[in-house]
Amino acid sequence: MLTDHIIKLGIGVIENLRFYPENIRRNLNLLRGLNMGEAVMIELAKRGVGRQEAHEIVRSSAMEAHETGKHFKEVLLSKPDVANYLSEEDINSLVDPDKYIGTAVEQVEAVVQKLKRT
Numbered sequence: 001m002l003t004d005h006i007i008k009l010g011i012g013v014i015e016n017l018r019f020y021p022e023n024i025r026r027n028l029n030l031l032r033g034l035n036m037g038e039a040v041m042i043e044l045a046k047r048g049v050g051r052q053e054a055h056e057i058v059r060s061s062a063m064e065a066h067e068t069g070k071h072f073k074e075v076l077l078s079k080p081d082v083a084n085y086l087s088e089e090d091i092n093s094l095v096d097p098d099k100y101i102g103t104a105v106e107q108v109e110a111v112v113q114k115l116k117r118t
Contacts, residue, residue: 033072033095037062038102040076040086040094047085057081071095 028035037058044054061079065072073095076082086094093099 028097032065032070034062034065036072036095036097036100039100040072040091043090043094044082044085049085 040061041054041058044057045051049057057079061075061082062072064070065075068075073091076086076091076095077088082091
């Protein structure tokens, strides 16, 4: 009975879930690109920067952006060590939350594989 009740509650939550894209966008923009640091770090590592160095580049850039109030993208564009690996177009794409899906594909694949096994 408790399990049934919990399932019904969960269904109710999902059925009544509402998204407000304008609020999501506003909240993402409040972070001035800092939420996209992981995407930048991963791409730097893919392009030949060591993981530790990529982490330090992103960390120091994020700190500078936070301390100066600049957008993360603006700080990245000013860094010669970033320009050696990423173009302005690359950086614009990497800090665009609309283009970053993180591990969503892997998560969906894991669910699909699990469902196939059951």
